[in-house]
Amino acid sequence: MAGKKTYYQCTNCSYEHPKWLGRCPECGSWNTFTEEIKAAPSASGSSRKAAQPQQLADIPEEPSFRIASSITELDNVLGGGMVRGSSILVGGEPGIGKSTLMLQLLAAMRHEKVLYVAGEESAAQIKNRAKRLSVHERHVTILCETRIEHIHSVLRKLKPDAVVIDSVQTLVSEEIGLVPGTVNQVKHGCMIFADWAKQTGSAVFLVGHVTKEGSLAGPKVIEHMVDTVLYFEQGQAGVRLIRAVKNRFGSVDEVGFFTMESDGLKPVTDPGSFFLEHREGKLPAGITSAVIYEGTRAYLVEIQALTVDAKGSYPRVYSDKIEVSRVSRVMAVMEKHLGISFAGQDVYVNVAGGIRLNEVGIELPLALALYSARSGRPLSRNISAAGEITLAGEIRPTAFLDQRMKTSIAMGFDRMIGPVQAHNFRGYTGCTSIQEALQAAYGPDASGA
Ligand code: TYD
Ligand code: MG
Numbered sequence: 001m002a003g004k005k006t007y008y009q010c011t012n013c014s015y016e017h018p019k020w021l022g023r024c025p026e027c028g029s030w031n032t033f034t035e036e037i038k039a040a041p042s043a044s045g046s047s048r049k050a051a052q053p054q055q056l057a058d059i060p061e062e063p064s065f066r067i068a069s070s071i072t073e074l075d076n077v078l079g080g081g082m083v084r085g086s087s088i089l090v091g092g093e094p095g096i097g098k099s100t101l102m103l104q105l106l107a108a109m110r111h112e113k114v115l116y117v118a119g120e121e122s123a124a125q126i127k128n129r130a131k132r133l134s135v136h137e138r139h140v141t142i143l144c145e146t147r148i149e150h151i152h153s154v155l156r157k158l159k160p161d162a163v164v165i166d167s168v169q170t171l172v173s174e175e176i177g178l179v180p181g182t183v184n185q186v187k188h189g190c191m192i193f194a195d196w197a198k199q200t201g202s203a204v205f206l207v208g209h210v211t212k213e214g215s216l217a218g219p220k221v222i223e224h225m226v227d228t229v230l231y232f233e234q235g236q237a238g239v240r241l242i243r244a245v246k247n248r249f250g251s252v253d254e255v256g257f258f259t260m261e262s263d264g265l266k267p268v269t270d271p272g273s274f275f276l277e278h279r280e281g282k283l284p285a286g287i288t289s290a291v292i293y294e295g296t297r298a299y300l301v302e303i304q305a306l307t308v309d310a311k312g313s314y315p316r317v318y319s320d321k322i323e324v325s326r327v328s329r330v331m332a333v334m335e336k337h338l339g340i341s342f343a344g345q346d347v348y349v350n351v352a353g354g355i356r357l358n359e360v361g362i363e364l365p366l367a368l369a370l371y372s373a374r375s376g377r378p379l380s381r382n383i384s385a386a387g388e389i390t391l392a393g394e395i396r397p398t399a400f401l402d403q404r405m406k407t408s409i410a411m412g413f414d415r416m417i418g419p420v421q422a423h424n425f426r427g428y429t430g431c432t433s434i435q436e437a438l439q440a441a442y443g444p445d446a447s448g449a
Contacts, residue, residue: 112139190226293398415427416429
């Protein structure tokens with residue numbers, strides 16, 4: 001590849017052109033073009049003026065920092081809408097609904113100028129999807145294009161408030177080579193558009209497929225280059241979850257819930273008992289209902305545990321919805337402080353609805369499920385639990401206990417077991433230790449097997 005490339009740039013508006021021009025086609029100024037040199041394969045973005053130091057106090061405050069889309073489930077995950085000037089990666093397996101969500105998002109942004117860049121689908125295919133979603137808004141512009149330089153120049157002309165690039169794996173830059181989807185192509189495209197967002201104050205959504213075979217560079221390779229990383233994943237109960245795994249402008253503990261219907265993604269605004277198996281009669285052994293609090297709301301989730309004689313010489317913990325290290329730690333605390341032995345046992349842990357949990361409040365319900373599985377004693381179905389367990393076997397205070405209790409009561413549980421905290425709910429048992437919690441749940445004779 002050639003080392004240096006000469007081009008001409010308007011000193012007024014940064015418009016670039018390979019030849020000298022008397023009048024800038026972008027801003028109309030005369031005699032503003034100067035010769036510039038850029039090293040290939042540099043990003044077009046790197047040709048901008050070098051930054052100058054400035055006093056923190058002199059930096060003007062951004063007037064309206066965020067754009068809300070009115071798709072509340074998504075806005076919440078973003079921390080209250082998308083931040084102007086930010087880049088947001090939306091990852092997920094093919095078919096999960098990324099393109100659908102993005103089109104619905106742009107359609108919902110009625111007061112903004114928005115652009116959907118389609119690299120995978122034709123305009124007619126997008127029109128079909130829009131029809132299915134009843135999207136008739138006139139503010140959405142579609143560009144079917146994969147060449148980075150061309151998309152970049154359209155962006156400069158159109159200056160949209162928000163743009164979706166679907167997907168990063170289809171982007172190609174001739175500077176990088178002709179094969180889309182390589183790590184370099186994906187990174188280069190991401191850099192150009194994230195940089196463009198920062199310079200112009202637009203919000204850029206970069207869609208990336210998570211692929212199993214690894215023939216395409218996955219979204220992981222650009223996670224560090226963007227401000228926010230969202231993953232869209234499938235739960236078992238037909239629900240699709242979107243969560244932030246990185247958010248420079250908000251927390252990462254809000255989860256958005258959707259179901260895919262024949263006319264698009266519909267929010268599940270009240271997930272309260274969505275993740276409970278609705279059973280009749282007594283619960284089987286190994287099941288507990290956990291009161292989870294993520295982001296801004298509480299909901300109930302069924303935790304399932306099973307212990308069986310180990311198949312191999314080393315017993316194992318199988319758990320992909322709750323981290324294995326957390327399960328092992330809770331088991332170790334139970335061995336030490338309750339005298340319950342898991343020696344020679346393979347342990348399986350699952351969460352109904354396929355939702356992944358990394359909230360500390362699941363530890364107590366997890367311990368109760370493990371006890372129930374190991375002892376064969378089912379837990380009464382009207383009991384829910386939440387609480388964090390220390391290595392010393394204590395139950396730590398848990399955030400948002402009031403909201404958890406209210407949700408638990410609303411979902412028909414008349415008892416809840418958790419940490420000792422000030423409250424005035426009937427049916428709540430506060431416990432200082434895992435022993436106390438076990439006895440509250442299973443009666444005074446509950447102990448290590
Ligand atoms: P899509 O958004 O294309 O997924 P991705 O971009 O993540 O690959 O859509 C995923 C699936 O959803 C597809 O199989 C068709 C289905 N679908 C519906 O069930 N209802 C709808 O309204 C739409 C638009 C799609
Ligand atoms: Mg798609």
